[in-house]
Amino acid sequence: MNSDILAGLNPRQREAAETIDRPLLIIAGPGSGKTRLITYRIAYLVRTVGVSPHRIAAVTFTNKAAHEMKNRLASLVRFDANALTVGTFHGFCAKILRIDGESIGLDPNYVIYDDADQLDLIKRSMRETEIDPKRYPPRGFLSAISSAKSLLLDAAGYALGTTTYYEELISRVYERYDQLMAQSAAVDFDDLLLKAHQMLDGQPDVARKYQERYVHFMIDEFQDTNTAQYAISRLMTQGHRNLCVVGDPDQSIYSWRNADIRNILSFGDDFPDAKVIALEQNYRSTQTILDAAGKLISPNSQRVEKELFTDNGKGVPIVVEEGYDEEEEARKVLVEIGALTAPAGKDGKRYALGDIAVMYRVNAQSRALEEGCLRYGIPYQIVGGQKFYQRQEVKDVVAYLRLIANSDDDVGLNRVINQPARGIGRRTLDELARLARDLDISMFEAISRISPSDSQAGIMATNPFTTRATKALTDFRDLILALRERSKEINLVDLIDEVMERSGYARFLRESTDRGEDRLDNVTEFKSAASDYVNLEMREALTAFLESVSLVSDIDSMEEKPETITLITLHQAKGLEFPVVFIVGMEDGLLPHQRSIDDPSAVEEERRLCYVGVTRAKERLYLMRAFRRGFRGGMGPNAPSRFLSDIPRSLIKQAEDSEPAEKTTTRPSRSTPRRREQDGQSAGRRRPGFEFTSKTKTPSDSRSRESKPDRGVPPNKAQGPPRPRPKRAAASSRGGPGFSTGDKVRHGTFGEGIILSCEPSGSDYQVTVAFKEGHGVKRLLLGFAKLEIVGQE
DNA sequence: CGAGAATAGTTTTTT
DNA sequence: ACTATTCTCG
Numbered sequence: 161m162n163s164d165i166l167a168g169l170n171p172r173q174r175e176a177a178e179t180i181d182r183p184l185l186i187i188a189g190p191g192s193g194k195t196r197l198i199t200y201r202i203a204y205l206v207r208t209v210g211v212s213p214h215r216i217a218a219v220t221f222t223n224k225a226a227h228e229m230k231n232r233l234a235s236l237v238r239f240d241a242n243a244l245t246v247g248t249f250h251g252f253c254a255k256i257l258r259i260d261g262e263s264i265g266l267d268p269n270y271v272i273y274d275d276a277d278q279l280d281l282i283k284r285s286m287r288e289t290e291i292d293p294k295r296y297p298p299r300g301f302l303s304a305i306s307s308a309k310s311l312l313l314d315a316a317g318y319a320l321g322t323t324t325y326y327e328e329l330i331s332r333v334y335e336r337y338d339q340l341m342a343q344s345a346a347v348d349f350d351d352l353l354l355k356a357h358q359m360l361d362g363q364p365d366v367a368r369k370y371q372e373r374y375v376h377f378m379i380d381e382f383q384d385t386n387t388a389q390y391a392i393s394r395l396m397t398q399g400h401r402n403l404c405v406v407g408d409p410d411q412s413i414y415s416w417r418n419a420d421i422r423n424i425l426s427f428g429d430d431f432p433d434a435k436v437i438a439l440e441q442n443y444r445s446t447q448t449i450l451d452a453a454g455k456l457i458s459p460n461s462q463r464v465e466k467e468l469f470t471d472n473g474k475g476v477p478i479v480v481e482e483g484y485d486e487e488e489e490a491r492k493v494l495v496e497i498g499a500l501t502a503p504a505g506k507d508g509k510r511y512a513l514g515d516i517a518v519m520y521r522v523n524a525q526s527r528a529l530e531e532g533c534l535r536y537g538i539p540y541q542i543v544g545g546q547k548f549y550q551r552q553e554v555k556d557v558v559a560y561l562r563l564i565a566n567s568d569d570d571v572g573l574n575r576v577i578n579q580p581a582r583g584i585g586r587r588t589l590d591e592l593a594r595l596a597r598d599l600d601i602s603m604f605e606a607i608s609r610i611s612p613s614d615s616q617a618g619i620m621a622t623n624p625f626t627t628r629a630t631k632a633l634t635d636f637r638d639l640i641l642a643l644r645e646r647s648k649e650i651n652l653v654d655l656i657d658e659v660m661e662r663s664g665y666a667r668f669l670r671e672s673t674d675r676g677e678d679r680l681d682n683v684t685e686f687k688s689a690a691s692d693y694v695n696l697e698m699r700e701a702l703t704a705f706l707e708s709v710s711l712v713s714d715i716d717s718m719e720e721k722p723e724t725i726t727l728i729t730l731h732q733a734k735g736l737e738f739p740v741v742f743i744v745g746m747e748d749g750l751l752p753h754q755r756s757i758d759d760p761s762a763v764e765e766e767r768r769l770c771y772v773g774v775t776r777a778k779e780r781l782y783l784m785r786a787f788r789r790g791f792r793g794g795m796g797p798n799a800p801s802r803f804l805s806d807i808p809r810s811l812i813k814q815a816e817d818s819e820p821a822e823k824t825t826t827r828p829s830r831s832t833p834r835r836r837e838q839d840g841q842s843a844g845r846r847r848p849g850f851e852f853t854s855k856t857k858t859p860s861d862s863r864s865r866e867s868k869p870d871r872g873v874p875p876n877k878a879q880g881p882p883r884p885r886p887k888r889a890a891a892s893s894r895g896g897p898g899f900s901t902g903d904k905v906r907h908g909t910f911g912e913g914i915i916l917s918c919e920p921s922g923s924d925y926q927v928t929v930a931f932k933e934g935h936g937v938k939r940l941l942l943g944f945a946k947l948e949i950v951g952q953e
Numbered sequence: 954c955g956a957g958a959a960t961a962g963t964t965t966t967t968t
Numbered sequence: 969a970c971t972a973t974t975c976t977c978g
Contacts (some may be wrong), residue, residue, distance in 0.1 A: 222968080250968050275967085299964085349968055416966060521967055524969095578954095584956045712968070731966045753965055769966080789970095 165203050165237070168194075176437045180209060183434035184404040185427045189468045190443025190453070190775035191737065194406055199229060201404070203237045207375060213243040216372045217396070219252060221381040224711055225735060226251075237582050240263040242471035245374070249389045250349060253356035253710055255630035256370060256701070258285030258345075263363045264850070266355060269566045272710035275569045278302055280349050285336040287595075288597065291329055291678075305337060309350035310386040310418035312357060316526070343602050344570045352386035360395040371399050381735070384419040394430075394467050401431070405467075409464050410457050413731060413769045415762075420460065437473040442468050443681060444737055446475025449777050452807045457771045459762045463939055470821060476507065477813035479657045480784045480804060486525070489786040490532035492838070493742050496782065497831075499540060500740060506780075513539060513737040516724035519730050519773045521751045525744060539724040543732050549709050553679040554671065554686050558709055560659045564644050565702045568602035577636055580668035584636070588629045596623065607637045639663060651694040652701045656687050730773045741777035743770070747876075757761070769838060908947070 166174050175191055176186050177200050177509045188194035192544060202218065205211040220226045226246045245252065254272070257455050262268055273281065282298045282305075283298065304327075308318045308543050315335040318479055347355060360367045379385065382405035385393075395404040405427060412421040419470040428434055451470050457463070479496075483489030518529055526542055533540045547707060556579055557574035567573075578584045596606040611632055623691045625633065639662060659682065660666035669680045689709075693701040726738070730751075745751055751770055756762030774781060788797045 294961095299963095352968090414968090417968075446961060524964070581955070583954065587954085591960075729966065750965095755965065 165207050166200055167769055168578065169200055170441060172437060172441070173197045173200070176439070177204050178203060179404075179437070179573050180402065181433050183401050183427075183431035185382075185424070185425075185431075185434050185436045186404070186406040186437065187464060187466065188406050188408055189438075189466055190408065190411065190439055190772075191442040191443060191470075192439035192468075193441075193443055194380070194439065195225075195229070195232075197377060197439070197451055198406060199232045200603075201378070202229075202233060203375070206239055207237050211376060213241070215241055215373060215375045216378075217245040217252065217376070218378040219380065219517070220395075221248065221384060221735070223248060223251065225380065228622055233648075248711065249385070249392070249621055250352050253352040254707055254711065257356055257359065258707075260359060260363070260366045260369075261355065261732065264355060264359045266347070267566065267568075269345060269527045271344075271345050271346050271562045271566050271569050271572070271706060272352070273341070273571060274380055274550075274710055275652075277346075280571050280574065281344075282333065282337060282915075284593070285333045285340060289329075289332045289336050291333060296326075301330055301333050305334045306348075306350050307418050308334065309348075309354045310388050311851060312354060312388050312391060314354065314358075334354045338727070339474075341599075342569065343568065343596075345566050345568045345602075346571070350388070352379075353392065357392050357395065360392060367395060368394060373431060375400055375426075376402045376404070378404045378406070380406050382410075382449055383409050383412035383424045383709065384414040385419055385423050386418040387420055387423070390420075401433075403495075405438045409462070410460070410466075410768055411651055411734060411772050411775075413734065413765060413772060415612075415765055419516045424463070425464070426621070427731050438464075440468050441467050442470040442472075444472075444778050445470065445775060446779060447465065447473050448475045448477060448811050449774065449779075449781050452478055452781070452811050453771055453774045455805050455808055456774060456803060462768055475779055477814050478807065478811050479780075481782065481784055482800070483784065483786050484788070486528040486744075486786045486789050487532070489744055489784050490528040491781070493529065493784060494532045494536045496540055496742075498536065500780075512722055513599065513725045514720060516742070517726040517733065517736070517738040517776065518742040518744060519728055519733050519776070520744050521730055521753060521769070523729060529744070531725075533725070540727055541724045542722055542727040543729070548682075548685070549712075551679075551682055553682050556707070557656060557659065557667065558682055560640075560643075560663060560665070561656070561702060562706060563604070563640050564647055564655070564659075565706060567640055567644075568606040571601050573603050573856040576663070576665075577633075582636060583628065583632045588625065591624050591629075592633065598886070604640070606635065607633045610634070612865065632700075645719070647698050647702070650698070652690045652696075652698065652705060653687050653694055655698070655702075656683070656690055675896070730769050733776050734772050736792060737776050737778055739778045740780040740782075741773065741781040744784045745789070746783045746801040746804055747789070748801055749798050750789070751803065752803050770801075799929055 164176050169177060170193075173196070176197055177186065180201075186194070186197070198218065202213075205216060206213050218226075218229060220229060226248065230241040232245065232248055233239075235246070245255075248257070257266060258268060263268065279298055279302055282302045283293055286293045286296070286301065287300060304316075310351065313321070315331070315338045318334055319331045322328050341351070360370065374396060377393060379389075384407070393403055393405070405424070407424045409421055409424050411434060412419060412424070415421065428436055433611075445453075447470055450470055455466060479494055483492050497516055500506045501513055503510065504512065520526065520529075530540065530542065532538075556576050559569075559575040562569045562572040563576070563850060567735070574589065575588070592603050593900070594608055595609070595898070596603045599609065601605060601609070610625060610633065643655070643659060643662060646658055650658070661903070666680070666683075669683070670677075689703055693705045695701075696704065730743070741753075749757070752766035753765045758765050785800055785804075786798065
């Protein structure tokens with residue numbers, strides 16, 4: 161192996177990698193080899209400097225980024241990448257709290273509440289503090305509390321700073337909410353940070369332990385950290401000050417999640433001895449794309465000037481195009497994709513579907529694109545959208561598991577105590593909540609107090625329930641206790657089975673009229689996710705599994721599939737790159753979004769978001785918009801995005817020469833009044849003049865990361881005849897991305913089977929598969945089920 | 954208490 | 969358009 165491990169870096173990157181004994185701020189423009197630098201810096205620390213991997217922590221924005229970093233390191237140098245601590249801030253905090261949280265009074269079996277759980281508890285808190293959830297939207301309270309926590313304000317701290325009546329109300333709810341959280345032995349996402357900070361700040365022994373362990377602390381995507389995260393970083397590096405942060409202020413797009421761009425803008429002030437290094441050479445995009453990006457971002461006021469340059473050539477001009485409505489916009493995108501992937505290619509180059517991404521501001525925009533993909537037979541993968549772990553039946557099973565892990569979890573209890581129906585209705589629950597509140601205990605605990613079997617004398621007298629209700633409640637409690645006992649003897653997957661059976665939930669689903677079977681199958685999929693944990697001891701398995709359910713996001717499971725295009729939000733696209741990028745919805749009201757349009761700093765963030773999208777493109781960029789767009793039933797015309805007018809005309813392709821027919825391509829300009837669409841343009845279903853082929857994949861696959869060929873990339877027979885199919889037929893007879901009726905597939909749990917049908921379901925696909933070996937016919941969700949094609953009809 | 958109908962709010966982005 | 973909550977009746 162090369163003794164100079166940094167040989168592959170440019171001088172700036174190299175300097176950054178070798179700066180290991182002081183605070184370091186790396187301003188890394190898009191495509192400047194940031195990830196590469198971080199990876200090499202760690203490799204250098206371990207291999208050349210001799211730092212134990214055990215002593216290095218790197219915090220990334222998503223779990224996916226963390227996995228990638230570990231994988232890259234594992235292949236770059238020979239050491240156990242698992243010895244490194246790499247993860248998200250939330251994951252890191254969850255970990256140290258699990259170990260040492262007791263020092264600040266946190267139950268080691270704490271559960272993590274997600275957004276929906278939080279909202280439930282906020283509502284309860286509002287009811288209990290007599291604040292009408294109809295007059296004041298609970299969402300608003302939740303976000304106010306969340307942002308307070310991000311600023312490290314606990315309930316008491318917040319109360320001190322209230323100045324308005326509204327804040328006064330929030331303060332009351334915050335206080336009650338916190339009590340209930342504590343009562344439930346639960347924390348929310350913000351608590352993970354807040355409590356980790358409290359622990360490191362207030363428990364010197366604990367703090368010292370971590371400070372001494374981690375002699376190097378690195379943070380990626382630093383522009384998107386919030387106040388709490390930054391404070392934690394400072395605490396963690398107090399002694400040695402080896403804090404290395406990497407980011408790009410121009411890509412700060414999470415202020416709505418309380419990220420504070422000032423963290424990166426003022427890092428130099430907080431650490432006067434910090435070295436600041438700017439990486440400005442871009443290895444990703446063409447000069448044209450880079451120029452456009454530069455002009456696009458420059459109107460922003462809050463920024464650190466930087467000049468991006470590249471050795472890459474000028475490339476091709478950016479294409480700006482308008483469709484009549486979102487449907488036509490989608491059609492234009494897909495027709496162009498057809499041309500790019502046709503054997504003849506575009507300008508002599510042929511792209512693979514996996515080279516192409518379509519990005520949009522809001523998830524709802526994916527719909528028109530999906531429908532288009534179905535009609536044209538273009539396989540796609542969609543990131544995000546309907547989330548697996550948020551499906552009702554999955555959340556219910558999770559709630560049962562959480563109760564087994566921690567029976568004080570009130571939100572979980574409320575969720576499933578009457579699911580399936582056990583005759584425990586609203587009155588009973590209200591009464592139980594009141595009792596719990598009076599006694600200052602959790603609801604589960606409250607059931608024990610009314611239980612005839614082990615109640616102490618005197619408490620029985622307070623039992624406000626009917627005999628029937630009392631029995632229903634204690635039966636439920638006994639169910640959970642029995643399951644907990646049982647859990648000591650079996651593994652996690654078997655535990656889920658027992659939960660399903662003994663709770664009656666399986667039967668409930670089986671007998672439920674609609675989608676019962678699908679929902680059962682979702683539970684089966686859920687079990688297969690749990691199967692990763694069967695080898696651990698139960699307590700640990702349960703905790704780790706529940707934690708991953710809470711902290712894992714959709715982008716984490718995104719795979720590189722060479723034979724599908726990618727549909728993705730601009731936010732999720734951060735950190736990714738594609739040879740070809742389409743951004744759709746380049747309209748005022750969407751990008752910038754309506755909700756930000758009258759706040760200048762919000763518009764700046766929208767501009768950064770647009771910048772992020774533009775700079776994902778390596779070779780080709782298309783900026784698409786629709787003249788009018790459907791919105792909640794109605795349709796409204798939209799002006800072209802104001803951002804379009806910041807891109808110089810010289811970088812834009814003016815006329816579409818491949819198609820001599822009537823044009824819709826227009827020069828983007830805010831001042832130009834929108835002209836009416838030419839007649840027949842939208843109504844006339846012009847045939848796309850291209851042919852889909854592609855049994856074989858183009859050899860000019862320019863992706864940098866190697867994708868594993870081992871799993872689930874269907875040889876793409878999807879691209880059938882050139883003509884769009886009628887909508888209906890397309891949806892039912894054609895498979896989703898790469899799968900069609902008759903394909904032989906393999907599933908991790910069920911083994912081999914044959915696809916009977918495949919149809920869209922939400923943003924996903926539901927495939928019906930007949931499995932061999934007695935597993936029968938199952939309906940699975942393509943997005944989650946790991947299906948692998950083993951043969952075709 | 955529970956099931957089904959009516960109604961309101963929702964969706965910008967997600968750890 | 970779609971879900972979640974509230975209302976009404978058995």
